[in-house]
Amino acid sequence: MNQKTLCILGSTGSIGTQALEVCQAHNFPVCGLAAYHNVNLLAEQAKRFRPKKVCIFCKEKYGELKALLGDDSIEVVTGMEGLLELSVMPEADMVLNSVVGMIGLRPTLAAIEAKKEIALANKETLVTGGKLVIEAARKNNVPIYPVDSEHSAIFQSLQGNEHNRIHKILLTASGGPFYGRTAEELRNVTVEDALKHPNWSMGAKITIDSATLMNKGLEFIEAMWLFDLKPEQIEVIVHRESVIHSAVEYEDHSVIAQLGVPDMKIPIQYALTYPNRIDCTVKPLSLTDYGALSFSKPDYDTFVCLKACIKAITMGGLMPAAVNGANEQAVDLFLKGQITFLKIGELVYETLDAIPNQNNFTVDDIINTDKAARRFVLEKAGMLA
Ligand SMILES: NC(=O)C1=CN([C@@H]2O[C@H](COP(=O)(O)OP(=O)(O)OC[C@H]3O[C@@H](n4cnc5c(N)ncnc54)[C@H](OP(=O)(O)O)[C@@H]3O)[C@@H](O)[C@H]2O)C=CC1
Numbered sequence: 001m002n003q004k005t006l007c008i009l010g011s012t013g014s015i016g017t018q019a020l021e022v023c024q025a026h027n028f029p030v031c032g033l034a035a036y037h038n039v040n041l042l043a044e045q046a047k048r049f050r051p052k053k054v055c056i057f058c059k060e061k062y063g064e065l066k067a068l069l070g071d072d073s074i075e076v077v078t079g080m081e082g083l084l085e086l087s088v089m090p091e092a093d094m095v096l097n098s099v100v101g102m103i104g105l106r107p108t109l110a111a112i113e114a115k116k117e118i119a120l121a122n123k124e125t126l127v128t129g130g131k132l133v134i135e136a137a138r139k140n141n142v143p144i145y146p147v148d149s150e151h152s153a154i155f156q157s158l159q160g161n162e163h164n165r166i167h168k169i170l171l172t173a174s175g176g177p178f179y180g181r182t183a184e185e186l187r188n189v190t191v192e193d194a195l196k197h198p199n200w201s202m203g204a205k206i207t208i209d210s211a212t213l214m215n216k217g218l219e220f221i222e223a224m225w226l227f228d229l230k231p232e233q234i235e236v237i238v239h240r241e242s243v244i245h246s247a248v249e250y251e252d253h254s255v256i257a258q259l260g261v262p263d264m265k266i267p268i269q270y271a272l273t274y275p276n277r278i279d280c281t282v283k284p285l286s287l288t289d290y291g292a293l294s295f296s297k298p299d300y301d302t303f304v305c306l307k308a309c310i311k312a313i314t315m316g317g318l319m320p321a322a323v324n325g326a327n328e329q330a331v332d333l334f335l336k337g338q339i340t341f342l343k344i345g346e347l348v349y350e351t352l353d354a355i356p357n358q359n360n361f362t363v364d365d366i367i368n369t370d371k372a373a374r375r376f377v378l379e380k381a382g383m384l385a
């Protein structure tokens with residue numbers, strides 16, 4: 001198997017650190033690493049993996065990173081220009097985008113234009129700019145390998161069936177820490193409660209998204225772009241154990257699913273080694289340890305973020321960028337203790353009527369919609385004078 005040379009955006013995060021474990025285990029060369037502000041971990045990773053370039057997005061941290069690296073053998077860049085520079089490095093065969101948030105959109109597009117293979121964890125890229133990203137990938141003949149566990153499962157369930165029409169997708173959801181609760185029971189939940197995901201250990205933003213079911217809404221939109229689906233072709237199913245990572249139903253009503261223990265190293269590694277499957281450090285799945293698996297319908301009325309995302313993609317245009325921007329801002333406020341858990345859903349839903357839409361748009365329009373949605377949330381939350 002050919003070892004691809006990788007550039008990892010978001011190397012200090014949950015996905016990034018697990019991707020580096022995979023690289024270490026299988027000797028994947030790494031030519032670039034990027035983080036937002038965690039200079040200590042980034043410097044440690046750079047010393048271990050010896051990339052040609054590293055990017056620290058936060059400009060105030062540039063000097064500290066230079067000092068930690070000690071000499072000039074690794075080039076240090078910063079800001080969005082730096083992130084874009086890493087996305088198009090001539091040495092990279094593949095860019096793994098594992099930054100969090102829609103800030104990942106421009107680097108994804110730049111990497112596609114530079115004809116890099118894409119391993120995509122950053123779902124906000126497809127939620128906000130799916131149309132532009134998929135068009136660019138087609139035009140440049142660049143593959144996008146999904147890293148998100150559900151989309152990796154769908155991708156895996158499609159192998160050998162590319163010529164067959166998808167009847168529908170079964171998109172599984174854990175239901176998060178608040179499964180089964182009423183709105184009344186969610187009134188006083190804390191940040192600490194919301195950060196307790198039942199099955200996955202992940203970054204803070206996606207963990208809150210799982211608790212509100214926004215994550216499933218974002219994944220609904222992500223699946224539509226990756227697999228060219230209509231909304232009515234996706235059924236969201238709550239599956240508490242996160243063992244079946246999603247499934248494809250074909251025209252003959254056969255359902256093909258991918259199963260495994262909930263560990264992101266499996267989908268990360270498959271994106272890096274596709275079409276090959278190689279040894280993985282993750283423990284094997286024992287179905288008899290589980291005994292039974294459960295399935296139910298989501299509660300769209302209590303977890304309104306999921307409903308808002310489906311409405312946004314049905315409206316089309318810039319509305320997915322609007323709900324995503326509102327959510328990024330609202331989650332940030334929630335994590336800082338400035339709004340309640342239920343307020344996240346309220347604000348995301350209200351954004352649908354507050355932000356102007358248009359069907360033809362550029363990357364700048366997406367960025368402006370994102371800013372407008374964030375401003376709307378800050379105003380409604382009383383954070384602007
Ligand atoms: N964690 C998981 O299991 C899964 C995650 N995903 C998706 O993957 C993405 C990453 O999630 P996760 O790893 O949990 O998030 P984390 O918060 O754990 O990590 C985010 C990473 O992105 C970096 N980062 C943030 N902003 C920038 C920026 N402007 N420039 C460069 N680097 C930046 C952070 O750097 P720093 O450390 O310095 O802040 C960190 O390395 C998200 O889109 C998420 O939805 C999808 C499926 C599963």
Ligand SMILES: CC(=O)[C@@H](O)[C@H](O)COP(=O)(O)O
Pocket residue numbers: 148149150172173174175176200206209210211215216264
């Ligand atoms: C691991 C992964 O892909 C996450 O997106 C996970 O799916 C979150 O779980 P739920 O959103 O289903 O709770």
Ligand SMILES: [Mn+2]
Pocket residue numbers: 148149150219
């Ligand atoms: Mn997922």
